[in-house]
Amino acid sequence: MLEKIFENLMELENGDGSNRDSKFTEKNQSYLNCRLVSTRWKFWMESVLEKKSISIWKTVPISITTIKAESPALGHLFVHQTDDQFTPVKWAILPPPLESWNGRGSPFPSHSLKLTSHLEYSDDFLPSPRPMRAQLIRLTDFFSKLGEHLTSLILTSVALDPETFIGILENTPKLKALNLKWIVFRGNLVNCAQLPALQHLQHLRVFYVKIMLKKADACDLDVPDNTDKKIKLYNWILSPFIQQLLTLNIDGQSGIGTVANFANLERLFISCVHTNHMDDPSFLQPQLFLYPRLKSLFLTHVEIRSSRDIMEWFQQDITPFADTLVELLLAFPCDNYGVLNRAGPLSQHPPKSIQKKTNEVVFRELKTLEITFPESPEEAEVIKALIKIFPKLEALTFLKSKFWVGAENFVDRDEYKKVCPTLKKIRIRNWDL
Numbered sequence: 039m040l041e042k043i044f045e046n047l048m049e050l051e052n053g054d055g056s057n058r059d060s061k062f063t064e065k066n067q068s069y070l071n072c073r074l075v076s077t078r079w080k081f082w083m084e085s086v087l088e089k090k091s092i093s094i095w096k097t098v099p100i101s102i103t104t105i106k107a108e109s110p111a112l113g114h115l116f117v118h119q120t121d122d123q124f125t126p127v128k129w130a131i132l133p134p135p136l137e138s139w140n141g142r143g144s145p146f147p148s149h150s151l152k153l154t155s156h157l158e159y160s161d162d163f164l165p166s167p168r169p170m171r172a173q174l175i176r177l178t179d180f181f182s183k184l185g186e187h188l189t190s191l192i193l194t195s196v197a198l199d200p201e202t203f204i205g206i207l208e209n210t211p212k213l214k215a216l217n218l219k220w221i222v223f224r225g226n227l228v229n230c231a232q233l234p235a236l237q238h239l240q241h242l243r244v245f246y247v248k249i250m251l252k253k254a255d256a257c258d259l260d261v262p263d264n265t266d267k268k269i270k271l272y273n274w275i276l277s278p279f280i281q282q283l284l285t286l287n288i289d290g291q292s293g294i295g296t297v298a299n300f301a302n303l304e305r306l307f308i309s310c311v312h313t314n315h316m317d318d319p320s321f322l323q324p325q326l327f328l329y330p331r332l333k334s335l336f337l338t339h340v341e342i343r344s345s346r347d348i349m350e351w352f353q354q355d356i357t358p359f360a361d362t363l364v365e366l367l368l369a370f371p372c373d374n375y376g377v378l379n380r381a382g383p384l385s386q387h388p389p390k391s392i393q394k395k396t397n398e399v400v401f402r403e404l405k406t407l408e409i410t411f412p413e414s415p416e417e418a419e420v421i422k423a424l425i426k427i428f429p430k431l432e433a434l435t436f437l438k439s440k441f442w443v444g445a446e447n448f449v450d451r452d453e454y455k456k457v458c459p460t461l462k463k464i465r466i467r468n469w470d471l
Contacts, residue, residue: 040078040079040082040083073147080143083147084144084147084148084149087111087147087148087149088148088149088150088189088190090148091112091148091149091150091189091190091215092189092190092214092215092241095190095215095217095241095243095285095287096241096285096305111147111148111150112148112150112151112152112192113133113145113146113147113148113150113151113152114133114151114152114154115130115131115133115151115152115153115154115180116130116131116154116155117129117130117131117153117154117155117177117196118130118131118174119155124197124222124224124250125197125224126197126198126199126202126224126225127155127177127196127197127198127202128176128177128202129174129175129176129177130153130174130175130176130177130180131172131173131174132172132173132174132175132180136184137173144187145184145187146184146187146188148190149187149188149189149190150188150189150190150191150192151188151190151191151192152191152192152193152194153177153191153192153193153194153196153206154192154193154194154195154196155195155196177202177205177206178202178205178206178209181205181206181209181210182205182209185206185209185210185211186209186210186211186212187212188210188212188213189212189213189214189215189238190213190214190215190216190217190241191206191210191213191215191216191217192217192219193206193216193217193218193219193221194217194218194219194220194221195219195220196220196221196222197221197222197223197224197250198221198222198223198224199223199224199225200223200225200227200230201225201230203223203233204230204231204233204234207233207234207236208234210236211234211236211237211238212238213236213238213239214238214239214240214241215239215240215241215242216236216239216241216242216243217242217243218243218244218245218247218275219243219244219245219246219247220245220246220247221246221247221248222247222248222249222250223247223248223249223250223271224250224251225249225251226251227249227270227271227274230274232274232277232278233274233275233278234278235278236278236279237282239279239282239283240282240283240284240285241283241284241285241287242276242279242283242285242286242287243286243287243288243307244272244275244276244287244288244289245287245288245289245309246289247271247272247275248271249267249268249270249271272288280299280300280301281299281300281301281302282302283300283302283303284302284303284304284305285303285304285305285307286300286303286305286306286307287307288306288307288308288309289308289309290308290309290310299328299330300328300329301330301331302331303329303331303332304331304332304333304334305332305333305334305336306329306332306334306335306336307336307338308336308337308338309338309339310337310338310339310340310341329359330362331362332359332362332363333362333363333364333365333403334363334364334365334366335356335359335363335365335366335367336365336366336367336369337367337368337369338367338369339369339370340368340369340370341370349420349424352424353399356368357399357401359401360399360400360401360402360404361402361403362403363401363403363404364403364404364405364406365404365405365406365407365408366401366404366406366407366408367407367408367409367437368408368409368410369408369409369410369437369469370409370410399427400427400428400429401427401428401429401430402429402430403430404428404430404431405430405431405432405433406431406432406433406435407425407428407431407433407434407435408434408435408436408437409421409434409435409436409437410436410437410438410469411436411437411438411466412436418450418453421454422453422454422457425454425457425458425461426457426458428458429458429460430460431458431460431461432460432461432462432463433461433462433463433464433465434454434458434461434463434464434465435464435465435466435467436449436464436465436466436467437466437467437468437469438466438467438468438469439468439469440468449464449466451464
């Protein structure tokens with residue numbers, strides 16, 4: 039009963055768990071105060087906080103490359119950064135509450151932790167400030183002492199050597215979710231050990247992870263890596279977990295196609311920012327058999343070549359998922375409103391030709407479609423032609439950059455429902471295209 043009460047309280051107050059609400063800190067404190075009522079309340083509140091932390095990993099963020107939702111009562115551990123931001127960190131600033139931890143129960147209310155640096159919140163490259171009388175602790179000592187209490191871990195905006203990263207994972211055996219973003223690994227993977235097996239890991243995010251062999255590589259951080267080096271790095275990270283992952287959230291430069299069979303993967307998020315020729319057959323097509331249980335596919339910042347019919351691309355790379363997909367998100371960038379891709383308006387391709395290309399394929403399980411907002415009647419007709427192959431579609435969401443309330447008036451809901459009678463909900467939401 040307590041668990042249900044706490045769950046309902048959190049849903050009413052905090053919605054999707056995002057920290058956009060100005061009272062986010064106050065709400066977190068109220069959750070923490072509930073833990074102090076009794077041992078029983080502490081147990082159930084921590085159980086609910088942990089479930090909420092894990093559930094956030096399964097949802098679609100406002101922008102796949104900018105994860106704005108954070109776990110309630112997320113713990114923070116700031117590294118002690120030197121004057122060279124690319125020097126692998128060895129020390130962290132121990133949070134005051136952990137200095138007095140008595141060793142009983144978990145020191146992390148939601149069993150979640152973010153390891154980060156001040157660089158995540160600032161463009162300043164000066165050494166990280168050290169609070170007065172702050173106690174420093176080696177990263178290896180911190181995780182060997184407290185890592186077993188964690189079920190979700192975020193590493194962002196830090197430089198690590200591979201051995202330290204391996205040590206962190208060795209001491210967090212209960213991890214269910216792991217997020218790596220803006221991580222620079224300093225070292226060579228040639229003689230590096232394989233990552234430890236994490237039997238409970240089901241959700242993984244990997245964005246903009248780099249490998250640097252020498253300091254001179256720092257000037258190359260804003261350009262694509264050497265392909266072979268990038269593929270080796272991502273394979274090193276992914277390969278131990280391919281058979282157990284349920285959710286994979288990854289950037290499109292990763293060389294994901296080289297990784298073996300994701301036998302149980304249900305949700306695949308791919309950010310295609312800076313990915314050249316996203317519509318190449320090699321991007322998804324040859325690897326489709328690697329996702330036999332995929333239910334949710336989310337592609338953002340999708341760019342199609344000017345010589346390529348967008349629906350031809352859809353037929354080649356998306357329709358092979360027709361038997362299993364339940365959710366589909368296609369976010370095309372809109373530098374100039376009125377187009378759904380940088381190749382030009384979809385109105386270049388008449389609806390009849392689109393229907394001809396897709397009429398032999400039916401997505402029998404698809405219930406949710408999210409796609410870039412149509413800026414012209416011709417583009418709206420293209421989407422109407424597309425949704426005919428979704429006989430069970432219930433929710434249609436248009437993604438619009440710089441969304442304003444009046445945009446709702448530009449959607450003719452009745453027309454879409456005529457094309458797809460199963461539609462129950464049509465809406466517009468803001469998306470960073």
